[in-house]
Amino acid sequence: GGFIGLGLSLLIRLNFCEPYYNLVPSEVYNYLITNHGIAMIFFFLMPVLIGGFGNYLLPFLLGLDDLALPRLNSLSVWLMVPSMFYMELSLIYGAGVGWTFYPPLSIQSSMGVGVDYLMFSLHLAGVSSLLGSVNFITTILLNISFRVSVVVWSYLFTSILLLLSLPVLAAGITMLLFDRNFGTAFFEPCGGGDPILFQHLFWFFGHPEVYVLILPGFGIVSHICMNLSNNDSSFGYYGLVCAMGSIVCLGSVVWAHHMFMVGLDVKTAVFFSSV
Numbered sequence: 001g002g003f004i005g006l007g008l009s010l011l012i013r014l015n016f017c018e019p020y021y022n023l024v025p026s027e028v029y030n031y032l033i034t035n036h037g038i039a040m041i042f043f044f045l046m047p048v049l050i051g052g053f054g055n056y057l058l059p060f061l062l063g064l065d066d067l068a069l070p071r072l073n074s075l076s077v078w079l080m081v082p083s084m085f086y087m088e089l090s091l092i093y094g095a096g097v098g099w100t101f102y103p104p105l106s107i108q109s110s111m112g113v114g115v116d117y118l119m120f121s122l123h124l125a126g127v128s129s130l131l132g133s134v135n136f137i138t139t140i141l142l143n144i145s146f147r148v149s150v151v152v153w154s155y156l157f158t159s160i161l162l163l164l165s166l167p168v169l170a171a172g173i174t175m176l177l178f179d180r181n182f183g184t185a186f187f188e189p190c191g192g193g194d195p196i197l198f199q200h201l202f203w204f205f206g207h208p209e210v211y212v213l214i215l216p217g218f219g220i221v222s223h224i225c226m227n228l229s230n231n232d233s234s235f236g237y238y239g240l241v242c243a244m245g246s247i248v249c250l251g252s253v254v255w256a257h258h259m260f261m262v263g264l265d266v267k268t269a270v271f272f273s274s275v
Helices: 002-015 024-061 072-079 080-093 113-143 150-182 193-229 232-251 266-274
Strands: none
Touching: 002 150, 002 266, 024 080, 024 113, 072 080, 072 113, 072 150, 080 113, 113 150, 113 193, 150 193, 193 232, 193 266
């Protein structure tokens, strides 16, 4: 996934080398930016930072031979294979809707079957991440002890965020699929739907996703600094744990600051601006 994302990003940069000559056509450029965003987030950063480092560090730091649910762990890994396959199919057939999938563009039948493949790919990747999160939470809660490493806390909070936000994204994408293929009108204005509803659903996932990607890094860097500096003080330890817990709480209720341009009412805008 990382190599695919890197290749797509190189094509994007090469396209900018000459202002009067486009290396790729405009519609193909939309395919590139869509699949680049999906590949780097769902098929590189999350599998490496959460799945890869988590599977290695959690048993090591908790003194275990393996995670609590090894078969569930294997299933979460194998689900990434068909998910990656469908993402590559979407690149072949073309899915130029952007990685945010905003309607009404994403519900137009003219966008082609590549969009459906990409949505199905995200469903499988989401199920994989959910299974991994359940495994991490179960392992940590069954084996947590006094003053456990901040890395363990960071993976616990990351898994909680994924468990809260991924089902909301799955619901939004499922409604998009129904709008595209089964004649529903969840986000179609002509049928009484509201495109802004999808933005609420997407950013309820999208903003916590920022912290999903950074919390493991916070934990690993903090663990290294505390051990190398021999400064494992109660203030530093509990301050870090409380800070990561606060990120989970606040990061889940500020999603609409990505949506100030869509015409939110004044009270809603003031609330999300304040938080």
